[in-house]
Amino acid sequence: MHVFVGLLGLAAVFWATIVAGQSTHNFTGFLHKPALILLCLAPPFIAVISYRLEELLDTLRSVAQALRRSPSRARAELFDDLTRFATEVRRGRPVEALSAAEQSTHPLVQKIAPLVVKQYETSEIESTASTASYVAGSTLKRSEEVLTTLARVAPAMGLVGTTLGLITLLRDLSDFSQLGPSMALALLCTLYGLVLANAVYQPLARLVHVHILVTAEEARLVTRGLTLVAEGKPIADVKNLFSEAEGAASLRADPAVG
Secondary structure (H helix, E strand, O other), X not given: OHHHHHHHHHHHHHHHHHHHHHHOOOOOOOOOHHHHHHHHXXXXXXXHHHOOHHHHHHHHHHXXXXXXXXXXXXXXXXXXXXXXXXXXXXXXXXXXXXXXHHOOOOHHHHHXXXXXXXXXXXXXXXXXXXHHHHHXXXXXXXXXXXXXXXXXXXXXHHHHHHHHHHHHHHHOOOOHHHHHHHHHHHHHHHHHHHHHHHHHHHHHHHHHHHHHHHHHHHHHHHHHHHHHHHOOOOHHHHHHHHHHHHHXXXXXXXXXXX
């Protein structure tokens, strides 16, 4: 069904581009309605053809999460959540520990921390955490793939617009009023396609990729932190774990160090 909707929408975009080009007799600058229609709407409809609606919605959610999530703040919140949970476990208060897990802002803590309260084996905790983090990472990777596809499609649609503009130009050589709009469609479609690919879709794909790396690091921290709690290790060990992670992050941010 999504393929049919995408094809129908793509055909409507091509039709609207051609109609808008025929009705446009003036070109006043870099904003050209037919080119904007083609480049703003055609790539999303191609994505509708290639991916299911759920995957596209996941992509929007992933971009929104990546935009509003601060890695340093998220790691600080994760440390507070694990420390609060570990404190309740060490005090022998399972109800309060479960409540602390439920109130955590990190979904993996919400899923895995109750296993510690239920006294699961550390191997089972690690296996469950690995599966949960893999599922979350797969969703983010599909979102990155959608954005990468859009980055490839945008220049291709620019070339399609260029071809349409040249065809219109050759068809209406006798009508001088159409030469400007046709040439504008031919040139600006290429420009818009390159701008969309390199200034919008690729940066968003990179943003999601970084979010994937940060999420994987947080998953490892959660897994190891909860394993330490399950093994009855001191809370200071959890703090040291995060201190080591912060040091490694600082080295990655400043390659000149060391």
